[in-house]
Amino acid sequence: MRTQDSATATSTIAVSATEQTVTGPPAATGRGPSGPDTPTGPAAPGPTASAPALATDPVGRGTLLAVLGVVSFSLTFPSTVWGLESFGPWSLVAVRSTLAALIAGAFLLGGRVPVPERRHWAGLAVVAGGVVVGFPLLTTLALQTSTTSHAAVVVGLLPLTTTTFAALRTGRRPSRTFWFAAVSGAVVVIAFTLQQSGGAVSRGDLYLFGALLVCAAGYTEGGRLARLMPGWQVIGWALVLCLPLMVPAAAVALAVEPVHLTAHGVIGLVWVAAGSTFFGLYVWYRGMASIGIPKASQLQLAQPLLTLFWSVFLLGETLPLAAPLAAVAVLVCIAVTQRAKS
Incomplete structure (x- = not known):
C-alpha cells in the first residue's frame, strides 16, 4: 500500500x-x-x-490516450498476419522486439533519460516478459492456426483479466456495478468465441489464454510504473531490457526460418514494431496512469470489434453474423464501467 500511496501522490x-x-x-x-x-x-x-479543453482535463486526456492505444492494438493481429507472409513466427517476434527496442533506445538517448532506480527494474522485467515477449510470441503462434477474428474475440477477455490482476496487485476493489458490467462484457466475449468455434477449444485458444495472463500482468505493472515515470519511459526501458535477448534470438530465427519479403510482410513488421509495440504501449500506459487501470482496461473491450473491422477491411475475412449484436452489448458494458466507481 505504501507503493500505491507514493504513486498516487506522485501523480497528484x-x-x-x-x-x-x-x-x-x-x-x-x-x-x-x-x-x-x-x-x-x-x-x-x-x-x-x-x-x-483537454489541457485542463487530465481525465479526458487520459481517456483519449487510452483510446489511441486501443486503436493501435486493434491493428496488431492483422499486421501480424501480414508479417507472417514474410517471416516465421519466431523471426517476426524477435525482429519486431529488436526494432522497437532500437526506436525506444534512440528516444531514451535523445532525451538523456536517466537509468531507472534499482527498485523499478523488477516491475520493468514483468512488463518486458508480458507485453514485449510473452504476448507477441503466444498470439503469433496462435495466429498460425486461428483466424484474426477468432483471436480478437478471445483476447476480448483481457480487460477483465487486467482488472483482476490490478485488484490483486494494488489492493483496490472496484464497485459491484463495475464488476457486474466487466463480467457481463467478458461473458459476451466468451459466448461469441464459443459460438464461432463450435464450442471446441483448440491449441490456438490455449496460446491465446496464456497470452491473456502474461499481458494482463504486464499491463498492470506498467500502469503502476507509469505513475512513477512517464509512460513512454516504462515501455522504452522494458524494450531495452529485452534487447540483449532479442538480438541473438533474431539472428538465430532468421537463419533457421525462411524469409520471403513482400510489401504486406514488411508493412506488418513495421507496424507491430513501431505502431503496436512502441507507440501503442506508450499512449496506453499514459492513459492508464491518468484514469486508472480498471477503467482504462475496460476501454479495451472495444478492441475485438475494431479488429473484426480490420480483419474484413484489410484481410478480406468474413464478418461473423453475431458481431453486430456483440458490438452493441460490449459497448454498453464499456459505458457502464466508465461511469461506475472504480
Whole structure:
C-alpha cells in the first residue's frame, strides 16, 4: 500500500504542476518530475479562450490516450498476419522486439533519460516478459492456426483479466456495478468465441489464454510504473531490457526460418514494431496512469470489434453474423464501467 500511496501522490503532484502552469505564474526552465510533458521555457502563457479543453482535463486526456492505444492494438493481429507472409513466427517476434527496442533506445538517448532506480527494474522485467515477449510470441503462434477474428474475440477477455490482476496487485476493489458490467462484457466475449468455434477449444485458444495472463500482468505493472515515470519511459526501458535477448534470438530465427519479403510482410513488421509495440504501449500506459487501470482496461473491450473491422477491411475475412449484436452489448458494458466507481 505504501507503493500505491507514493504513486498516487506522485501523480497528484504532476497534475497539480500542470494545472499551475496553465493558470498560475510562469513555469521554471528545465525538466520536471513528469518528464517531457512538463513545459519548459521562460514563461508559460495564461489561459485563453481558444485553449483546448483537454489541457485542463487530465481525465479526458487520459481517456483519449487510452483510446489511441486501443486503436493501435486493434491493428496488431492483422499486421501480424501480414508479417507472417514474410517471416516465421519466431523471426517476426524477435525482429519486431529488436526494432522497437532500437526506436525506444534512440528516444531514451535523445532525451538523456536517466537509468531507472534499482527498485523499478523488477516491475520493468514483468512488463518486458508480458507485453514485449510473452504476448507477441503466444498470439503469433496462435495466429498460425486461428483466424484474426477468432483471436480478437478471445483476447476480448483481457480487460477483465487486467482488472483482476490490478485488484490483486494494488489492493483496490472496484464497485459491484463495475464488476457486474466487466463480467457481463467478458461473458459476451466468451459466448461469441464459443459460438464461432463450435464450442471446441483448440491449441490456438490455449496460446491465446496464456497470452491473456502474461499481458494482463504486464499491463498492470506498467500502469503502476507509469505513475512513477512517464509512460513512454516504462515501455522504452522494458524494450531495452529485452534487447540483449532479442538480438541473438533474431539472428538465430532468421537463419533457421525462411524469409520471403513482400510489401504486406514488411508493412506488418513495421507496424507491430513501431505502431503496436512502441507507440501503442506508450499512449496506453499514459492513459492508464491518468484514469486508472480498471477503467482504462475496460476501454479495451472495444478492441475485438475494431479488429473484426480490420480483419474484413484489410484481410478480406468474413464478418461473423453475431458481431453486430456483440458490438452493441460490449459497448454498453464499456459505458457502464466508465461511469461506475472504480
